Amino acid sequence: MKFAVGEVVQFKKEHPCGSDQWEILRTGMDFRVKCLKCGRVIMLPRPKFEKSVKKIVDS
Template sequence: MAKEFYLGDIVEMKKVHPCGSKEWEIVRVGADIKIKCLKCERIVMIPRSKFEKRVKKIIKQNIPE
């Protein structure tokens, strides 16, 4: 079963970003997921399948009502 991800979710990735942070904010959801590093604000776009494998946990979920 695939996890549900929403705009504004804060996730922790398995690998550390070169700037030293593991925390990312989801800024776009679709076939590709765009995430923004919370420390250096770099934006990266990766396919959903790779994203789901690389995410460790959801720190803060932003569920729409």
């Protein structure tokens, strides 16, 4: 899958706040994503990010 900054992706598991949708803020070896419900920003290594993504919701 190809990912771009600004896309919204749905993860397989929910964040503790109850949302499963995240906006991509940075791509590369690590991904920085922001939760669309609570605004939490996390960084994930590429393999973990790609494994967590269920689908691309909006681009």
